[in-house]
Amino acid sequence: MSTPEQIDGTAVVTTYFEDRIAAAQKEVEAARAALAAAEATVAQRQAEREAFVRDGSLPPAAYNSATGQPEWELCQWAQTRSARVAFDLTPAGTAAFRRLGAEEKALHQWLRETGRTVPNPFGEKA
DSSP, rough: OGGGGGOHHHHHHHHHHHHHHHHHHHHHHHHHHHHHHHHHHHHHHHHHHHHHHHHHOOOOOSSSOOOHHHHHHHHHHHHHEEEEEEEOSSSHHHHHHHHHHHHHHHHHHHHHTTTTOOOOOTHHHH
């Protein structure tokens, strides 16, 4: 068994700093991985937009829903946008809500005009 006299205090303090540095390096590695994943997502979304501009194709739904329809995701996105400002009772909030509601209806119309389906929970109100 070691005694305090046999252990170099400076070495203990140095170990403290080494542990903190190692923990910080792990945080940096995790942040780099998160950044790389986020950049890959941006690239994927840009490729999806380019495919839409090129040939009108929609990406598959981003989640494994029962519907599995990209239309569902589009409709949900549009509805969520207007819901975010629904309770902003200022004149600007009311105008934004009306604008986003009109955009949602335009999206539904576009889906129908291009032979796509407006899922029932969204289509019933449009």
